[in-house]
Amino acid sequence: MNEYFLTVYEPNGEMVFEERIEATDDDAAQEIGKKKLEENNYTNHTHRLTRAGKLLLFHV
Numbered sequence: 001m002n003e004y005f006l007t008v009y010e011p012n013g014e015m016v017f018e019e020r021i022e023a024t025d026d027d028a029a030q031e032i033g034k035k036k037l038e039e040n041n042y043t044n045h046t047h048r049l050t051r052a053g054k055l056l057l058f059h060v
Contacts, residue, residue, distance in 0.1 A: 004029040004056070006036060008047040017042060021049075030057050 001022045008017035017040060023029035033049040034057070036042075049057035 002026075002029065002051055004033070004049055004051045006033045006047065006049050006057075008037070008040075008042045008045045010045065016045070017047075026051065026056050033057055 001024060004021040004023060006017070006019050006021055007015060010016050019036060021029055021032050021036070023032055029051065030049060034043075037045075037047060043059075046060050047057070048055060048059075
């Protein structure tokens with residue numbers, strides 16, 4: 001299992017959500033991340049999903 005971090009920000013730069021995700025690969029992590037964003041109504045917020053410094057998902 002790999003460790004990923006999903007982080008969400010307000011327009012003023014304030015971090016409003018951060019969660020560690022474990023997944024078998026990058027594709028699975030992206031699916032989990034997208035689901036968590038939808039569940040918490042953060043799909044239109046600035047967010048990123050990273051693994052060991054690699055940016056996998058990003059939205060401004």
